[in-house]
Amino acid sequence: MPETFFDQFTKRAPLSLADELMDKVIPVKHNQAFSKLVGFGDLMAAAQKLLRPADKSRLNLGEGLGIRPPLKWAGGKRWLVPHLKPIWDKHKERRLVEPFSGGLAVALGLLPGDALLSDINPHAINFYRWLKRGLTNKLAMQNDEDFYYQCRTRFNELIKADKATTREAAELFYYLNRTGYNGLCRFNKGGEFNVPFGRYKSINYELYTSEFKSYKAIFANWQFVVGDFEAVDVRPGDFLYADPPYDVEFTQYAKEVFAWEDQVRLAEWLAKHPGPVVLSNQATKRIVALYKKLGFKTRLLDAPRRISCTGDRTRAVEVLATRGV
Ligand SMILES: C[S@@+](CC[C@H](N)C(=O)[O-])C[C@H]1O[C@@H](n2cnc3c(N)ncnc32)[C@H](O)[C@@H]1O
DSSP states (O other), X not given: OOOOHHXXXXXXXXXXXXXXXXXXXXXXXXXXXHHTOOSHHHHHHHHHHHSOHHHHHHHTTTTSSOSOOSSOOTTOOGGGHHHHHHHHHTTTTSOEEETTOTTOHHHHHHOOSSEEEEESOHHHHHHHHHHHTTOOOOSOOXXXXXXXXXXXXXXHHHHHTTOTTSHHHHHHHHHHHHHBGGGOOOBXXXXXXXOOBOOOSOOOHHHHHTTHHHHHHHHTTEEEEESOGGGOOXXXXXXXXXXXXXXXXXXXXXXXXXXXXXXHHXXXXXXXXXXXXXXXXXXXXXXXXXXXXXXXXXXXXXXXXXXXXTSOOEEEEEEEEEEOO
C-alpha cells in the first residue's frame, strides 16, 4: 500500500506536534494544504495559519512549548518555555546562548534563528552534532535487557578507545537514553556509563528515530559545543539563558558535581555579561540572595515537581533571575 500523506507527515514532524495537528486539522478541511508541504518549517508556518487563535493556544503551536526534544533529560525545562517566551520575544533577533543546554527543551521551545548551545555532557552534544549532519538510525534497537547491557558495554568500549564522537557512539547514546532507567546519564568513578536497564513496557523506537530528520533543518544554524560554562564564547549582544544543575546536595548530571562554589562562579560570570541574562534555578534562600546581591531581578515560580525526600510534599519553587531584559 502506498504511503499516505498522513504517514509521511507523522514521520516528518516531531511526534507530539504530529498528534496534535492530526487531531485538530485532519478532520477539518485543510489536509490539501498539508499535502503540498515539504519542510518542517513550512509545516509549522501552515499550521499557524490554519488554526484559529483559540486552537493555537490550546496546541501551543510555536507560541507555547515548541518542538519536542529528542532526548529524555533530567531537569528539562519544557515547562518553563511559556515563562521564557515573553522575555525572549523582545530579543529574538539576538543569538541565544545556553551554557547548560542539556536536553534542548528551551532552544527547541524558543526556536531561535541563531544559537550557541553548550553543555559539559559530551555525549548529548555529540548526538546533536550527528543529528545536525542528518543522522538516520542504523541500530536495530530492542527493548531487551541483554541487548541493553551489550550496547552499554560497547558504548563504554568506545569511550575508552577515544571514539566517543563517532556516529556509532551517537546512536548507542540515543538508544541507552531511551531504554535506560529514567533516561538518566550517570557515570561511575572510572568514567563508565552505568545506568541500569529501564524496564519500560514498550518503546516505539521506529517512530522516535523517524523524527531524527526533523531536527536537521532546525539545527542548521545552531552551534553545539562541549565544555564548562565559563569556556563559552559569549558575545556582548547575546541573550544568555543559564539553567545549571539545581542548588541541592547530591546533584550529579555528568561526571562533575555542581558545587556551591560553581553556583557562585556562575552567578559572578553571568553578572559580567553586558547583554540580557536569564537564570533559572531552585529557589533556595542562598540562590535568591546571591542573585539579588548581584543586581538581578528575581521572580518565583511554582515548579511542576515536589520535593519528597523528607517525606513531605512541599511544592518545589523555581527562581527566574533576570538582568538587562
Ligand atoms: C538542568 S540541566 C539543563 C536542562 C536544559 N535546560 C533542558 O531543558 O533540557 C543542567 C545541565 O548542566 C550541565 N552541566 C553540569 N555542570 C556543568 C558545567 N560546569 N558547565 C556546563 N554544563 C554543565 C549538565 O550536563 C546538564 O545538562
